[in-house]
Amino acid sequence: MKRLEIIYGVLTLGALGAGFALPIVVHREGPDAAIGWQDMVSPGPLSEAHAFLANDCTACHTPHVGIETSNCVSCHANNEKLLSTPDTAFHASVDSCVGCHTEHAMPPSTPTTMDHELLIAIARADADEGTLALIESLRVHASATPTPHARITSTELMLDCASCHTNEEPHRTLFGNNCASCHSTASWRIPEYRHPSPQSTSCVQCHSGPPSHYMGHFEMVSKRIAGVEHVEVTDCFKCHRTNSWNEIPGIGWYKHH
Ligand code: HEC
Ligand code: HEC
Ligand code: HEC
Ligand code: HEC
Ligand code: HEC
Ligand code: HEC
Ligand code: HEC
Structure with a gap:
């Protein structure tokens, strides 16, 4: 301040x-x-x-x-x-x-x-x-x-x-x-902004996961929920799409508490 x-x-x-x-x-x-x-x-x-x-x-x-x-x-x-x-x-x-x-x-x-x-x-x-x-x-x-x-x-x-x-x-x-x-x-909206395509593999350039993704939770919970085994945390695109972080492809809405 x-x-x-x-x-x-x-x-x-x-x-x-x-x-x-x-x-x-x-x-x-x-x-x-x-x-x-x-x-x-x-x-x-x-x-x-x-x-x-x-x-x-x-x-x-x-x-x-x-x-x-x-x-x-x-x-x-x-x-x-x-x-x-x-x-x-x-x-x-x-x-x-x-x-x-x-x-x-x-x-x-x-x-x-x-x-x-x-x-x-x-x-x-x-x-x-x-x-x-x-x-x-x-x-x-x-x-x-x-x-x-x-x-x-x-x-x-x-x-x-x-x-x-x-x-x-x-x-x-x-x-x-x-x-x-x-x-x-x-407004926080930026009219001319277009989000990169869901086919992009460089999500990690602009996004970083929640803290739990960098702890044991990722191995034990996130990977299992997504049903994806051989994946790095930086490969966001393998488990996420661009519409919502909580809509896991093939699994549906998932909100961890
Ligand atoms: C002294 C504190 C302060 C500073 C500095 C400040 N803001 Fe704000 N801003 C507020 C308050 C209070 C509001 C109204 C309440 C809210 O929406 O958080 C607001 C509202 C906003 C909103 C509207 C949010 C909405 O959804 O309606 C935007 C966008 C915004 N500010 C952007 C900025 C930007 C960009 C800067 C720098 C150029 C900035 N603010 C500097 C206090 C501040
Ligand atoms: C630069 C703009 C600005 C000025 C100057 C300002 N306020 Fe505010 N005030 C705000 C904003 C923005 C909010 C947050 C409104 C919200 O939460 O949506 C707020 C909130 C408030 C609230 C709380 C309202 C609530 O819903 O609880 C009070 C009370 C208040 N102001 C009183 C004052 C008083 C008294 C002064 C003069 C000493 C003052 N304000 C000066 C922008 C301003
Ligand atoms: C809660 C505080 C509050 C009360 C009570 C209040 N006013 Fe005001 N009044 C304001 C503010 C603030 C303004 C400045 C204009 C604006 O931003 O709306 C204003 C503006 C005015 C103005 C326009 C001229 C100026 O000074 O800017 C008139 C006339 C006025 N008020 C008359 C009255 C009368 C008559 C009453 C009682 C029936 C009254 N007000 C009660 C807050 C108040
Ligand atoms: C006699 C006491 C009194 C005076 C003088 C007064 N207020 Fe308030 N004000 C209140 C009360 C009581 C509320 C409703 C409860 C609360 O939010 O605290 C309120 C509410 C508010 C709110 C919230 C409005 C909302 O819709 O929630 C704001 C902003 C505010 N006052 C600003 C001002 C400003 C600016 C002035 C001077 C022009 C002023 N007040 C003068 C007592 C007062
Ligand atoms: C390099 C450009 C850039 C910078 C710097 C930036 N943002 Fe953003 N921000 C964006 C873009 C792009 C969006 C998406 C806009 C849209 O969807 O229309 C966004 C969206 C947002 C949103 C809306 C999120 C939502 O989903 O509703 C907020 C709030 C926000 N930014 C706050 C901030 C704050 C606070 C800062 C500074 C600490 C900041 N941004 C710095 C580019 C930036
Ligand atoms: C060039 C930067 C950039 C790239 C690359 C990028 N995004 Fe975004 N993304 C943003 C910005 C800016 C926002 C708006 C601000 C925010 O919510 O963080 C956003 C928002 C989102 C949102 C939130 C949507 C909402 O409204 O809640 C999701 C989900 C998302 N991106 C997923 C992805 C995925 C998955 C990828 C890779 C396929 C990706 N992003 C690639 C910049 C990018
Ligand atoms: C192995 C698959 C996988 C990868 C890789 C992955 N995530 Fe997630 N992510 C999930 C799952 C499953 C959830 C929902 C349950 C949970 O929190 O574990 C989630 C939840 C989230 C949430 C929402 C958290 C909340 O608060 O609701 C965000 C944001 C997120 N991921 C961002 C990312 C970003 C950014 C990346 C890349 C840096 C990434 N994820 C990589 C599987 C993954």
Whole structure:
């Protein structure tokens, strides 16, 4: 998470070209933020989870200020699950909530969108001069690096994808840590990707078996189930097809527990 720590705030700072530490908070409320909430009509119903606050606008809106992060945090500070899960642990240091969590939406059922670029735009109020300098050099580096494909932006390239997403990584580290070289932030699907044919014998180039395949279990269980005797563990294609790892040819669905 270290790399991520130094990332907050970079864009705003870069745009200003400032060389000193400014606490920059991204306010999405715009100029209207100064209007007292009493003068406002609710733009729509609250999300289901917040429906109980329908008569308590000030729970989130501070009059003449707008949405204050501290209002949200006062109710959500101790969310253990959120702070201990790698991909959402960044919540401990963000100082703005509204970019990703919206309210008053129609329909009010999906209040969260993961805005990866916002991670960078949100400034960490307590970032010191040295940290901000590091962030800036990261930005310069990213904007000078050609994007590996059209589905990613140079802003997103500043993120260390693996620090948040290793738990979901299906490649068993065979493709390295530079997820952005192949992936976008919108979907893990890669439209132009075509899987090699089931006739391929080089499965092991891109796949590595589960840990049990490299232990006694392989000799004693996997080989017997597959009914294949003279075979190396690297000959995945002799026991597997490309549709599913658990569909063993000629045997059927097998899920070991
Ligand atoms: C659970 C927190 C919460 C409560 C309670 C809440 N709001 Fe909001 N409201 C927001 C957020 C967040 C936004 C920012 C816009 C967005 O992203 O949906 C917002 C935006 C607005 C806006 C648009 C202008 C702006 O500041 O962006 C108005 C007007 C508004 N709210 C009125 C109300 C009124 C009136 C009530 C009470 C009936 C209320 N809100 C209750 C969270 C809340
Ligand atoms: C008065 C306390 C209170 C305030 C203020 C408050 N929330 Fe909540 N929020 C809750 C409760 C209670 C829930 C439902 C139970 C839970 O998920 O913890 C909830 C749920 C949520 C959820 C989960 C939504 C879902 O559909 O499951 C998110 C995200 C969230 N709040 C974000 C915010 C943000 C952002 C703000 C500030 C704009 C805010 N909350 C202000 C009490 C509050
Ligand atoms: C860069 C985007 C981003 C920002 C900024 C952000 N969140 Fe989140 N938040 C998320 C995502 C993504 C999730 C996970 C949603 C899921 O599990 O599907 C989440 C989950 C949550 C949840 C748990 C919801 C649940 O279902 O249990 C709460 C509460 C929450 N955020 C509150 C906040 C508060 C308070 C702030 C401001 C201090 C904030 N968030 C800032 C993206 C963001
Ligand atoms: C600070 C943590 C963090 C970083 C860094 C990060 N992500 Fe995410 N990402 C999240 C969270 C949180 C979500 C929403 C919850 C989820 O689906 O895991 C998400 C969602 C996604 C999704 C959508 C998943 C789906 O099925 O909807 C993709 C794809 C993704 N990220 C790719 C990337 C890539 C590529 C990078 C690097 C350029 C990256 N992420 C960097 C936290 C992060
Ligand atoms: C060399 C290119 C490459 C790299 C690097 C790479 N991936 Fe992938 N990944 C792929 C391809 C190709 C697919 C299949 C896409 C498809 O089916 O549309 C994929 C699929 C995925 C999926 C979806 C799996 C599924 O079955 O739903 C996830 C999640 C994923 N990758 C995460 C990551 C993460 C996290 C990283 C970095 C630690 C990473 N990938 C690095 C090429 C790559
Ligand atoms: C050039 C790289 C490459 C080769 C060679 C390759 N695969 Fe894949 N395979 C991938 C990628 C990338 C994915 C998608 C990410 C993931 O799920 O691991 C994938 C996914 C799979 C899946 C998961 C399908 C699913 O949706 O659950 C199976 C099963 C599979 N491959 C079997 C094989 C077999 C068997 C061979 C050899 C005949 C093989 N692969 C050869 C790259 C490759
Ligand atoms: C001798 C035949 C054989 C070979 C060779 C083989 N497997 Fe398997 N594999 C199996 C069988 C049988 C199962 C299901 C039962 C088990 O776990 O043993 C399985 C299960 C799996 C699973 C699913 C594990 C789960 O969690 O459900 C994956 C993934 C897998 N193999 C990948 C590979 C890869 C990658 C290779 C090549 C590097 C490979 N296998 C080589 C027979 C084989």
